[in-house]
Amino acid sequence: MVTKCEACPLRRRGLFTAMSEEEIRQxxxxxxxxxxxxxxxxVLTEGAHSAQLFxxxxxxxxxxxxxxxxxxxxxNFVFPGxxxxxxxxxxxxxxxxxxxxxxxxxxxxxxxxLWDFFKSSPGRSFDLTWLAxxxxxxxxxxxxxxxxxxxxxxxxxxxxxxxxxxxxLDLTVSNTMTLPFKQQDLADALGLSLVHxxxxxxxxxxxxxxxxxxxxxxxxxxxxxxxxxxxxxxxPPRRPxx
Amino acid sequence: MVTKCEACPLRRRGLFTAMSEEEIRQxxxxxxxxxxxxxxxxVLTEGAHSAQLFxxxxxxxxxxxxxxxxxxxxxNFVFPGxxxxxxxxxxxxxxxxxxxxxxxxxxxxxxxxLWDFFKSSPGRSFDLTWLAxxxxxxxxxxxxxxxxxxxxxxxxxxxxxxxxxxxxLDLTVSNTMTLPFKQQDLADALGLSLVHxxxxxxxxxxxxxxxxxxxxxxxxxxxxxxxxxxxxxxxPPRRPxx
DNA sequence: CGCTGTCTTGATCACTATCAAACCGAGTGG
DNA sequence: CCACTCGGTTTGATAGTGATCAAGACAGCG
Numbered sequence: 147m148v149t150k151c152e153a154c155p156l157r158r159r160g161l162f163t164a165m166s167e168e169e170i171r172q173x174x175x176x177x178x179x180x181x182x183x184x185x186x187x188x189v190l191t192e193g194a195h196s197a198q199l200f201x202x203x204x205x206x207x208x209x210x211x212x213x214x215x216x217x218x219x220x221x222n223f224v225f226p227g228x229x230x231x232x233x234x235x236x237x238x239x240x241x242x243x244x245x246x247x248x249x250x251x252x253x254x255x256x257x258x259x260l261w262d263f264f265k266s267s268p269g270r271s272f273d274l275t276w277l278a279x280x281x282x283x284x285x286x287x288x289x290x291x292x293x294x295x296x297x298x299x300x301x302x303x304x305x306x307x308x309x310x311x312x313x314x315l316d317l318t319v320s321n322t323m324t325l326p327f328k329q330q331d332l333a334d335a336l337g338l339s340l341v342h343x344x345x346x347x348x349x350x351x352x353x354x355x356x357x358x359x360x361x362x363x364x365x366x367x368x369x370x371x372x373x374x375x376x377x378x379x380x381x382p383p384r385r386p387x388x
Numbered sequence: 389m390v391t392k393c394e395a396c397p398l399r400r401r402g403l404f405t406a407m408s409e410e411e412i413r414q415x416x417x418x419x420x421x422x423x424x425x426x427x428x429x430x431v432l433t434e435g436a437h438s439a440q441l442f443x444x445x446x447x448x449x450x451x452x453x454x455x456x457x458x459x460x461x462x463x464n465f466v467f468p469g470x471x472x473x474x475x476x477x478x479x480x481x482x483x484x485x486x487x488x489x490x491x492x493x494x495x496x497x498x499x500x501x502l503w504d505f506f507k508s509s510p511g512r513s514f515d516l517t518w519l520a521x522x523x524x525x526x527x528x529x530x531x532x533x534x535x536x537x538x539x540x541x542x543x544x545x546x547x548x549x550x551x552x553x554x555x556x557l558d559l560t561v562s563n564t565m566t567l568p569f570k571q572q573d574l575a576d577a578l579g580l581s582l583v584h585x586x587x588x589x590x591x592x593x594x595x596x597x598x599x600x601x602x603x604x605x606x607x608x609x610x611x612x613x614x615x616x617x618x619x620x621x622x623x624p625p626r627r628p629x630x
Numbered sequence: 631c632g633c634t635g636t637c638t639t640g641a642t643c644a645c646t647a648t649c650a651a652a653c654c655g656a657g658t659g660g
Numbered sequence: 661c662c663a664c665t666c667g668g669t670t671t672g673a674t675a676g677t678g679a680t681c682a683a684g685a686c687a688g689c690g
Binding site for chain 3: 296297317339341342345360
């Protein structure tokens, strides 16, 4: 039942960087099992000291922070290949919650082994830093979106980001992908109200640029969508996978 | 003229974690010089492949991203002890620009040596990951601010963050600190217009909570300011310094 | 002494929030 | 098999926070 790192189906996909035999063995040693969670389940909780790190094998999710006034900020959408829990592993506690949207399968790593990882494998610890820096990079973009793009630009930007990421993971089928999020999730990611997000999506649908309904996103004009979102259709660089 | 790591005045301050003799020697090897820049000067530029990493010795600055429509998002304020250029060092290029605000003195490290660092010093490479994860954590908070806090809450939040950070660095003198930023910088950090930021600051000033004028910030009621900003007065954890 | 950059303040506008209610498909239980 | 509920989506009406426009104040500077 448990996938061997050696046979990891994810690693093969175009998005990820190649790994040496040695690196695969090291990663395998680090892996303690697999976990399956249902949609709506928190995998990691803000403020918690998690004893584990996870790599998403399949399924999507969200990362978010809650404010004491009840408002929620979605920081990022989680895709297969993402590493979860690095913050808790290095800093002691999580700065956000991670919640699955739809069934999610996770690779489980022991947090205590992280230190060994640093000692024994400089390449892999570099990869960890790479992942953290990439996440930082993304959050900078997201911050720029929420701070400087208007509703239409923001929604377009988000759809492009999600769609490109999914494409690289072979999660798209002819302009189409499954999007198990709620409109409220997108609204909270962009700092918009649910109503306004809905209306903005409706306009994109009417203009035949992108349609999101019944949990399926269809992008009819990616170039135009990217232009509206003040971004590009350039695919993100290959990334390491843990 | 060039400060030895061993005698680094910054490292002594309460904010930073202790380093072993060995770590200090390793860091020293990694250091290639010092640099001085004037206010308004970019230290690193978005998209650039920098051959150097920097640690801020003194002076403040901002990190920002530009959008093609001319709008600017300030991601973070830069303080002494901050590491600059990690993104370019691990990912190949910078995701944002760093610009000094007022005179800034920097420690210069050779990017090429980063890899040696990973190979020879697991402790220090862990520290690098720690810094990246911390930056990610901060950006998550900033994103939450811009997305979910209103103007008053956002300004209060930002002033608290800046003030606490400065306090830890002994940059405050009895409720007061030098703030060499422009109001436009703060506005761009919070996704607000200059005018509205100015009016929000004026209200805090009238209410005797915090006063920022002539480049000096005076915080009269930190607890209230934190409460308004939906945050706490808790000091950030000790951090490693490169 | 005019020029420039920054801060400040008043007036007006509009993008987006909030409020409210209907709609719709999927369960669920009588 | 229908009534009912529930989570999510959709749409219309109204309100407000914050943007934009405009102009004056003020200090530093060539």
